[in-house]
Amino acid sequence: MENSTKTRILEQALVSFAENGYKGTNLRDLASGLGITKSALYRHYDSKEEIWNAVIDMMEEYYSMRFGSPEKMPAVPESCDELLALTMKMLHFTMHDRKVILTRRLLLAEQFRDERARKLTTLHFLTGTKQIFTEIFARMMEKGILKNDDPEMLAFAYTAPVSALVQLCDREPEREAEITLQIEAFARHFINTYKAKDDDND
Amino acid sequence: MENSTKTRILEQALVSFAENGYKGTNLRDLASGLGITKSALYRHYDSKEEIWNAVIDMMEEYYSMRFGSPEKMPAVPESCDELLALTMKMLHFTMHDRKVILTRRLLLAEQFRDERARKLTTLHFLTGTKQIFTEIFARMMEKGILKNDDPEMLAFAYTAPVSALVQLCDREPEREAEITLQIEAFARHFINTYKAKDDDND
DNA sequence: TTGACAAGTGTCCGTTTGGACACTATAATA
C-alpha cells in the first residue's frame, strides 16, 4: 500500500513523542523501531516538525471521530443506574484505549510548547466530556430523573474529578483497580446527591 | 555568600526545566542566563542530572514548607462564607506564586520520566489539598456548618475541579479573570449543596 | 608575603542530532 508506511510512522511517532517528548524523540530510533532507516522517513515527511504536526492531526481526528458530531452523542440515560453504567462504560474506554492514553501523555508534556496541543489538552481534560454531560444532565433534569440545577455546573463537577483520577491512573497504572473503585464511588455519591428524590433506594 | 550562586543556578534551572523540559534544557543557555559560563556550573554541580535532582529537592522542600506540618493547617472556617474566603485565598496564592506555577508546569511535562516527579505530581494536583480539606470538612461537619457526609469524598469533589481550572489557567493565563469567577461560582455552588440548612440566605 | 582554596574562564573532545543527497531495488506502465 502507498500510505501504509506513512501510517506506521505516525503511530510510532505518537508512541515516541508520548514516551520521550518532542525533544527527546530522535528520528533514528523512531525509524529503527519500524525496521527502516531514518532516511526513509524523509521520503514520507520533510521534517521532524511535519511528523509532529501529522501526529496532532491524527489525535484531533481520532477525537472528533468519537465525539465530533451530535449523532455520536451517547443515548440519554433513562435512570440513575443507566447514568452510572454509561459513565463506567465511557471510563473503561478512556482508560484502556491505547491511542487515547498516549494522547493524554503526549499532551500533558507538550501542551506549553505547541498551540494546537494546548487547545487539544483543554478539550481532552476539561471541555470535551463536560459538554457531553451538560447535554445529558439537562435532558435528565427535564425528565425529572435529576433535580433541577445548572446542568453545566453539574457536568463540570461530575467530569473534572473523574478526569483527575484518570490522570492518576495514567501515572500509576498498577493502582487501576483501586482507582476504578474510587471513581465508581464518587459517581455514586454524586448521583445520589443530585438525583430527584422520588424514591430512595440506598 | 557561599551558596548564592548555587541557589541562583537552582532557580534558573527550575525556570528552564519548566519552560523547555529536561531534554530541552541545555547548560550553556542556562549558564548564560545567569551571566556565567557553562563550566562554572560544574563547579557547583557534577552533572545535568544532579541539577535536576536538586530542583526536585527544592520543589519538595518548598511544598512541605507550606503544608508539611500540622501546625501549618489553615484555621478551620467558622462559617460557609469563611470557607469560601479561605478557598479563594489559597487559590490566589497557588495561581500567582511563581515557583508553584513553574513547579506545576515542570511536573506535568516530566512526571513520566522521573519517579520523584511522579509522586510530587500526585501530591500537587490531587492528594495535597484533598487531605487539607478532608480535615476542614470533617471539623465543619462536627460543628454543624456542613451536612454530615463523607468528608474525604467531599474534599475530593471540591478540590479536583478547582485543580482542573487552575491547570486551565496555567495553560491560558489570559483567561485568568474569567476562570477565577468560574472557580468562585463552583465553590459557591458546592458549598450551597452541602451546607447545613439552618438558614437559607442563598 | 605566601600559600591554600573556592569560583569562574577558555578550550577541547566524543557523541548525537536533524537534515541533505546520491544511489539502488522494485514494480507498474507505455
Added chain:
DNA sequence: TATTATAGTGTCCAAACGGACACTTGTCAA
C-alpha cells in the same frame, strides 16, 4: 522491453550537546 515513479539505503555534514580539564582570579588565614 524500456521507462518512470516510489520506497528505501548508505554516507556525509554542520551544529549542538554534555562533559573534562588546565588555567586564572580573588580572598583570607598563617
